[in-house]
Each structure stands twice: as structure tokens, then as C-alpha cells.
Amino acid sequence: MEFSNLVILLILLGCMAAMVPVFMCLFFTSVLGFLLFTDLPLLLLAQSLFRSMDKFALVVVLYFILCGNIMTSGAIVDRLLKVANVLVSWLPGGLGMAGILGCGLFGAISGSTVATVVALGGFMIPALLENKYHENYTIGVMTAAPNLGVIIPPSIGMILYSMISNVSLEGLFLTGFVPGILMMFGMCLYTYLVHRKKTDFVRIPIPPFKDVLKILKEGFWSLMLPVIIFGGIFSGAFTANEAAVVACVYAFIVELFIHKAIKFKDVYRITVSSAVTSATLLIIVAGATCFGRYMTLENIPGKITEAVLMYIQSPWVFLLIINLMLVGIGMIMDIISATLILGPVFLPMLAAFGIDPMHFGLILTVNLAIAYCTPPMGVSLYITGAIANKNLVYVSKAVLPFIAIQYAVLAIITYMPGLTLWLPRVMGFID
Amino acid sequence: MFLKVLGILDKILSFIESWSLFIATMTALIALFVNVVLRYGFNYCLAWSEELVREVILITTFLGCSAAIKARSMIKIDALAQIVPSLKTPLTFFSHFSVLVFASMMIYYGWQMAAMQAATFQKTIILEIPLVFLYALLPAMGIGMFIRTIQVVYQDIQELGAKPDAA
Numbered sequence: 001m002e003f004s005n006l007v008i009l010l011i012l013l014g015c016m017a018a019m020v021p022v023f024m025c026l027f028f029t030s031v032l033g034f035l036l037f038t039d040l041p042l043l044l045l046a047q048s049l050f051r052s053m054d055k056f057a058l059v060v061v062l063y064f065i066l067c068g069n070i071m072t073s074g075a076i077v078d079r080l081l082k083v084a085n086v087l088v089s090w091l092p093g094g095l096g097m098a099g100i101l102g103c104g105l106f107g108a109i110s111g112s113t114v115a116t117v118v119a120l121g122g123f124m125i126p127a128l129l130e131n132k133y134h135e136n137y138t139i140g141v142m143t144a145a146p147n148l149g150v151i152i153p154p155s156i157g158m159i160l161y162s163m164i165s166n167v168s169l170e171g172l173f174l175t176g177f178v179p180g181i182l183m184m185f186g187m188c189l190y191t192y193l194v195h196r197k198k199t200d201f202v203r204i205p206i207p208p209f210k211d212v213l214k215i216l217k218e219g220f221w222s223l224m225l226p227v228i229i230f231g232g233i234f235s236g237a238f239t240a241n242e243a244a245v246v247a248c249v250y251a252f253i254v255e256l257f258i259h260k261a262i263k264f265k266d267v268y269r270i271t272v273s274s275a276v277t278s279a280t281l282l283i284i285v286a287g288a289t290c291f292g293r294y295m296t297l298e299n300i301p302g303k304i305t306e307a308v309l310m311y312i313q314s315p316w317v318f319l320l321i322i323n324l325m326l327v328g329i330g331m332i333m334d335i336i337s338a339t340l341i342l343g344p345v346f347l348p349m350l351a352a353f354g355i356d357p358m359h360f361g362l363i364l365t366v367n368l369a370i371a372y373c374t375p376p377m378g379v380s381l382y383i384t385g386a387i388a389n390k391n392l393v394y395v396s397k398a399v400l401p402f403i404a405i406q407y408a409v410l411a412i413i414t415y416m417p418g419l420t421l422w423l424p425r426v427m428g429f430i431d
Numbered sequence: 432m433f434l435k436v437l438g439i440l441d442k443i444l445s446f447i448e449s450w451s452l453f454i455a456t457m458t459a460l461i462a463l464f465v466n467v468v469l470r471y472g473f474n475y476c477l478a479w480s481e482e483l484v485r486e487v488i489l490i491t492t493f494l495g496c497s498a499a500i501k502a503r504s505m506i507k508i509d510a511l512a513q514i515v516p517s518l519k520t521p522l523t524f525f526s527h528f529s530v531l532v533f534a535s536m537m538i539y540y541g542w543q544m545a546a547m548q549a550a551t552f553q554k555t556i557i558l559e560i561p562l563v564f565l566y567a568l569l570p571a572m573g574i575g576m577f578i579r580t581i582q583v584v585y586q587d588i589q590e591l592g593a594k595p596d597a598a
Contacts, residue, residue, distance in 0.1 A: 015529070016507075016508045017508070017510070017511045018511075018522055018525050018526065018529075019507050019508065019509055019511070019512060019522040019523065019525070019526040020507065020525070020526050020529040021505040021506060021507045021526070021529075021530065022506050022507060022508065023505075023506075024529055024530065024533050027533065028529070028532075028533070031536075042536075042540065043540055043543060043544070045540075046536070046537070046540035046541065046543075046544060046569065047544065049569075050489075050541075050544065050566065050569060053488055053489050053492050053493070054485050054488070054489060055485065055488065056481050056484055056485050056488075058488045058492075059459065059463070059484050059487070059488060062456065062459075062488070062491060063460065066456070066460075237471075238467060241463070242463060242466075242467050245460055245463040245464050245467070246464065246467060248460060249460065249464050268449075268453055271452070271453050271456050271457060272449045272452050272453050272456075272498075274456070275452035275453070275455070275456045275491045275495050275498075276452065276495045276498045276499050276502060276504060277504070278491060278492070278495065279491055279492045279493075279494075279495020279496050279498070279499055280495070280496070280499045280504050280505055280506055281506070282488070282491075282492045283492055283495075283496050284506065286492070332508055332510040333508055334506055336506070337506060337508075377510055377513075
């Protein structure tokens with residue numbers, strides 16, 4: 001490795017270790033790179049920072065965050081969980097399955113793991129414990145299942161990857177359904193196998209058909225939200241940006257006038273907090289743009305590609321190494337930062353190995369999502385630990401069977417690209 | 432006196448940040464929604480909606496950063512502080528210092544860029560908004576972040592001072 005690149009890497013890692021906000025780590029590294037290794041003025045970086053935000057496509061992040069916040073503040077999450085409950089809670093381990101299905105449904109509207117952990121974990125963990133589900137199982141399932149929030153589209157990680165790679169966002173969204181459904185099925189099957197012979201938990205009786213209909217009727221408006229988002233995007237009626245906006249307007253109308261779960265004064269609070277959350281994510285895009293500018297000037301991605309190709313020729317080995325690396329990075333870095341920093345580094349290598357950028361985008365998203373709850377550093381472990389008042393070792397052990405299932409799904413989608421790419425191909429998003 | 436000044440600045444900043452974020456987000460939401468309705472209902476498109484949305488992203492991101500400092504919601508990696516808890520306090524103050532440096536850079540370079548736009552009278556293409564207003568968001572973000580960081584540092588010092596008493 002060249003001396004200048006080593007210095008830059010050390011500055012970046014040093015800033016990150018020193019708890020400097022991620023976007024500033026990227027900005028300061030670019031500033032020092034400009035000062036030490038180029039003759040260019042710093043004003044160029046400030047210009048890049050400003051210009052990077054002058055993009056229409058970024059609006060989708062703001063409005064999907066707003067949509068998720070409206071749901072968590074109102075009654076949509078509650079209704080979705082009731083629907084999930086009535087559909088599967090009568091099965092052995094049914095309430096656990098309802099939690100998994102709820103995470104899947106919530107994931108089909110929200111784009112973040114943390115939002116899903118907080119929204120569903122806080123509700124489902126006490127409910128499962130009340131029904132005498134084993135604490136170990138309860139904590140494990142409610143730590144790992146919220147990953148579906150990122151994997152099942154719309155996903156903020158996918159949105160940002162599509163921006164940096166110019167891959168069709170609609171196509172990338174479509175790839176997320178297969179791993180999402182496989183993970184839901186795998187976790188539900190595990191739940192069934194664990195609980196089928198147990199009698200020490202409360203088995204909920206099959207609800208009468210009248211009750212099922214009542215809950216489905218109550219949950220109708222909530223269930224229509226994913227229908228509007230995906231129906232709109234994949235029928236070609238809206239772009240992803242417009243789908244996010246229509247979803248927000250719909251969610252506001254449903255919560256204000258139909259569910260009456262939020263008041264007009266809440267609209268102000270929800271909107272402001274969503275704009276702040278969006279700012280904390282989008283400013284990383286600005287930092288990554290500055291860093292990307294420096295990397296391009298120094299041809300760093302090209303040099304890394306050359307170095308990698310010298311030692312690795314097989315796409316299988318390349319994907320294995322990338323996956324292992326991403327697990328390590330994803331444990332300590334959030335999905336947004338990791339996507340924006342690593343995406344531009346890996347993208348130039350894909351053509352050499354014949355890997356489809358859309359397939360790689362999915363691997364990146366799924367891997368970073370799972371890493372988020374992988375012991376010992378995954379952030380979700382700490383959040384669930386705080387909700388359930390358990391230490392890190394306990395949560396880490398509890399989550400192991402579930403992340404084993406998720407890593408198995410990751411291996412399948414990594415080495416069977418056709419399994420995930422057929423859907424965007426059929427819909428015309430890939431040639 | 433210092434505390435009083437910080438309190439007044441906090442109120443002014445909170446008012447400006449919150450209402451700017453609310454109005455900007457809602458305006459773009461309504462414009463984009465109306466655009467969809469007009470396209471399907473009346474076969475007509477608002478030419479300015481895309482430009483407005485781009486400006487809203489600039490406003491929400493740059494002003495939102497200032498609000499995020501107050502809310503301590505900036506994304507950072509705290510792995511080292513979790514592994515070595517005794518490092519948490521010095522790293523937190525180093526992080527605050529880095530924000531002050533960044534904010535100062537934004538004030539300096541943002542001012543330069545805004546001055547350039549003011550001198551050349553450039554405007555956006557459709558809405559014809561003078562670009563100086565948009566570029567002024569950078570120094571505005573810098574000022575907001577600087578004041579917010581001072582507030583946060585003050586809070587942290589207060590908490591640090593209170594800890595031995597509590598023990």
C-alpha cells in the first residue's frame with residue numbers, strides 16, 4: 001500500500017475510533033488528504049459538500065423516514081401486529097411467529113432496523129413473556145427479526161446504494177423480497193420446531209372466523225400502506241420518490257382521520273424529528289461525496305481493484321472475503337455509513353468478477369443488516385438488552401440460532417444470484 | 432450571564448430550526464403530492480416542484496444538522512468507548528472539539544461561497560431564487576452547530592461536575 005493511502009486510512013479509522021461523527025470523519029480525512037497530497041484548494045470540498053445535497057433523488061430518504069415515524073407514533077404498527085397475531089398466533093409458538101410476521105410487515109413500510117427494534121421489540125417482548133415464552137427465545141427473536149426492516153424494501157440502505165451505483169432502485173427493492181421471505185420462513189420454522197412439543201407456554205386458541213374478519217377489517221387501512229407503496233412503484237404509477245410522498249400523505253390521513261391516533265399538534269413534532277433524523281443520514285452522503293472526490297483524484301478504488309485482482313481470481317472467493325469483511329465492519333458501523341464508504345470502493349471490482357451490481361447491492365444490504373445484530377458488537381444487541389434489561393452475553397447467546405438462519409440465507413443469496421435477480425429481470429429492471 | 436445568553440440563543444435557534452424544518456418538509460410534501468394528483472387527474476406537471484424539492488433537501492439537511500447536535504443524534508461509532516469505558520469522557524470532548532472545527536470551516540468556506548454567489552447574482556433556473564440564499568445555508572449551519580456544541584459542552588461539564596457530588 002502506498003504511504004499516502006495508508007496515512008488516509010489511518011486518519012479515517014482514527015477519527016472513527018475517536019467518536020467523531022461519521023460524516024466529519026469522511027470530511028476531515030478528505031481535507032487532510034487535500035492538504036497533504038494535492039495542491040487543490042479546500043473550497044472545492046466545501047463546494048462538493050453543498051452540491052452533493054442538491055439532488056432530487058435524496059427526497060426519498062426524508063419521506064420514508066417520515067412515513068416510518070408516522071406509523072410508530074400512530075396506530076398502524078398496533079393494527080399490523082394484531083393482523084399478524086390473528087393469522088398465526090394459534091400455531092405452536094404462534095405469538096413468536098406473529099412477532100416475526102409483524103417485523104416483516106413493518107419492514108415493508110419502514111426502512112430501518114432501529115425503528116423496527118424499538119417499535120416492535122418494546123411491544124412484543126413483554127407480550128411474549130406474559131404468555132410464558134422462554135426469555136431466551138423471546139429476546140433472540142426480537143433482536144434478530146427486526147433486521148427484516150432493512151432487508152424487506154423499502155430500505156434506506158438500498159436507496160443510498162442505488163444512488164452511488166446507478167442501479168435501478170425499483171429493481172433493487174425487488175431483490176429484497178426473496179431473502180426477506182426466506183428469513184421469515186426460516187425463523188418461523190425454527191419457532192415451530194422449538195415450540196411444537198412444549199406445553200409450558202400459553203397456547204392461544206384458534207380465533208373464531210368472526211374475530212379474524214373484525215381484525216382484518218380494522219387493519220385494512222394499515223395493510224393498504226405497503227400495497228400503495230409497492231403497487232404504485234411496480235405498476236409504474238409512481239417513482240420511488242413519489243411512492244414515499246404518497247405513503248406519507250396516506251399515513252397522515254389514516255392516522256389523523258380514520259384511526260384518530262395522532263393529533264394535528266403531533267404532525268409538527270413528527271415532521272421535525274423526521275427531518276432531523278433524515279439530516280443525520282443525508283449529511284453522511286455529503287461527507288462520503290467529499291471522500292469520494294478525494295479517492296477519485298488519487299484513483300484509490302482503481303488501485304485497490306488492481307491489488308485485489310492480483311491475489312483473487314475466483315468470484316466465489318471474492319464474495320466470501322467481502323462477506324466476512326462486511327460482517328466485521330457492519331458490527332461497528334451503521335448500514336448507511338458502511339454502504340456509502342464501502343460501496344464506491346467495491347463497485348469498480350464487480351465487473352472484473354462478473355458480479356451484477358444489483359446482486360452486490362443486495363448482498364451488501366443483507367450482510368450489513370445481519371451484522372447489526374451479530375455478537376459481540378452489533379448495535380441491536382444493546383438496544384434489545386436495554387429494552388429487556390439483560391446483559392450483552394445473555395442477548396448474544398439468545399440471538400445465535402436466529403442469526404445462524406439469517407447467515408444461511410445470506411450464503412444462499414450470495415452464491416445463487418438467479419434466486420434474487422429473477423424478479424427484477426421478469427419486471428424488466430435488468431436486461 | 433453566560434447561561435442566560437445560552438438559554439436565549441437556544442430558544443431562538445430552536446424556533447428557527449423547528450419551523451424551518453417543518454415548513455420546508457411540508458411544502459415539498461404538498462408540492463410533490465399535488466404534482467402526482469395533477470399528473471393523473473389533469474395531465475399536467477408542475478415544472479418547479481423538482482427544483483423546490485432540491486432546495487428543501489438543502490434546507491432540511493443543513494439546518495437539521497444543527498438540531499441534531501442539540502439532540503445528540505449525529506451518527507458516530509462508539510465501539511472504542513464501549514470497549515474501554517474510561518475513554519468515553521475524553522473521546523466525547525474530542526468529538527465536540529471536532530464539531531467546533533467543522534463548524535468554523537463551514538462558516539469560513541460557506542461565507543466565501545455565498546459571497547461569490549452574491550457577487551455574480553446567480554439564480555436558480557425555474558424559481559429564480561438567488562443562489563446566495565442557498566449557499567448561505569452553509570455558514571448558517573456552521574453558526575448553528577457551533578452554538579449547539581457550546582451548549583452541549585456546557586451541559587457535559589455541568590454533568591461531570593455534578594457526578595462526584597452525587598457519589
